[in-house]
Amino acid sequence: MPEHFAHREPQMEALKFCARPALQGGRPVNALCLGPPGTGKTTAIFKLFSEMEAESSKAVPVHVNCQMDHTRHAIFLRIYSKLLGHSPPASGVSFKRVLEKIARTMAKENRVIVVALDDVNYLFPEKEVDRVLYTLLRGHEAFPGFRAGVIAILSEPALNYVFDPRVSSVFQAEEVSFPLYSLKEIRDILARRATLGFYPGVVSEEIIARVSDLTERAGDLRVGIDLLKRAGMEAERRASRTISDEDVDRAYERSRLVHLSSALKPLREDELLLLGLAAEMESSKAGALYEKFQASTGSGYTRFHEILNKLDAARLIDTDFSGPGHRGRSRVVRIRYDPKEVLDRISQKRNPGAEAEDI
Ligand SMILES: Nc1ncnc2c1ncn2[C@@H]1O[C@H](COP(=O)(O)OP(=O)(O)OP(=O)(O)O)[C@@H](O)[C@H]1O
Ligand SMILES: [Mg+2]
Known part of the structure; x- marks a missing residue:
């Protein structure tokens, strides 16, 4: 994290304004940070959160990297750990119990959580984002004492996700925009x-x-x-x-292409394989891609569909969700980068010895 975070004063002011009520244990104003990659969104949140923690113990900031924690369950386990200072018992805890415990702790200690959903587009597949926001923003209806503010961070403003109406009625967010640096x-x-x-x-x-x-x-x-x-x-x-x-x-x-390299870093072998197939074909029907994927891995359509969504959320491929059969095999899958660049990096990732310069 840079010590000097210059040229982002208006954004920091806007975020502090939203977070301010939380410092007294009140519910903060929700915010939505929008801007292209590398414009300081994550850094702004880290700065904001470290200032909040220094100033007050009433507000509990929780940073969620949605690429890693991409289910409601994982996100609430993250919140639990931050609020209680330890992880929940490893197995067999129902979601309801986790939420109850979080709400009870918040009520007892008069604390409020501020949850930053960083790279929230990773929650778009299967509409997980609606379930997450619904629980965060309406959790108090079923669990008195639960109070949360949300800062959603989205790096591709062009992706216009349409929230479920039950969510959009409660997720009225202050927009904070992060333009490109001059x-x-x-x-x-x-x-x-x-x-x-x-x-x-x-x-x-x-x-x-x-x-x-x-x-x-x-x-x-x-x-x-x-x-x-x-x-x-x-x-x-x-x-x-x-x-x-x-x-x-x-x-x-x-x-x-540092963005491409960092998007590839967390991918598992079968995900790399599918991306590689998509790169080789450049643009193809999902059905044809699936046949190749199935032949090499033996995996079924569910896993194929899951990976496709993940690669789409990571902005590595475009999948055409429009038109009839959009969930089916006729949708078109297109690689978003020069296929050769992608294939080169995949093979480098598989043979890291060849180029030992990724730190
Ligand atoms: N104003 C700034 N001063 C110094 N360093 C900065 C500044 N803004 C961003 N950086 C640095 O640039 C890099 C990218 O910033 P950051 O991760 O905050 O971008 P981001 O908007 O979250 O990007 P993405 O959408 O890809 O997640 C980081 O290493 C960060 O430290
Ligand atoms: Mg970021």
Whole structure:
């Protein structure tokens, strides 16, 4: 987490305004953070939460990475652990018991939870998000004492999910938008980070300018941070004390698709396999893809469908949900990146020895 979090003052103010009631144990205003990848949404939440924890013990902030915790049950176990300071008994606890215990603890201690659902698009498949929000925002009806505010974080505003009406009536959220950083802002942020990360003189102003240009083109600050790191490793490899233009260019090959690499990281073998098949076919009918998947793994349609949803939520593929048969085998599956880039990274992930530079 960067110590200096510049150029996000209005967003931080808006989020603090929403969270303020929670500091006195009141119910916070719900918020929805929207913006492209690498615009500081997660960082803003981490900053907000650490300030809240320093200021008050009434508000219990819970950060949920929906990519990891993508079911209502997992999310409430996360809340339980944060609120009670220990995990619930490992097996056989019903969801109702977990919720009861959470509500009782909140009522007794007059505390309120603020739940950040980061990358909430991972809850879109099977409409899990509706169940999560419904329970968070209407839980008090069945479980007195339960009080929660929600900050949903969504990185692809283009995805317009339509909430269940029973949810949209209670999830009225303050929108906080995170626009792309301007070139000037990118330069400023990267220069500061380079000062922290390198000895003086290693990174010249011209290099910062070059890296910033490439970052602006990619539109994701993460590319710039990754690029600085990799360019530094390139310079180190040739035992140079300064980073050259060529170091940056060589590093850019890997850094420009940093989002793709990080999306692949958590995938399991059968998920990689299906993604690989989709990349080989570029664009195909789900039915044809399923036949290949089934032939290689022996898995059934349910697992296939599940993975397809997951890859879609991770924005690795597009699946056409419109038109007749949208849940069926005729829907079209399209890879969202250059198939060769995807296949290269899949094989690198399978043989990590070949390129030992992913830190
Ligand atoms: N204003 C800033 N100053 C310094 N570093 C920043 C700033 N904004 C973002 N960063 C850094 O850029 C990287 C990406 O930021 P962050 O993870 O907050 O983006 P995000 O909007 O959550 O992206 P995504 O939608 O992909 O999850 C992080 O390493 C973060 O530390
Ligand atoms: Mg994020």
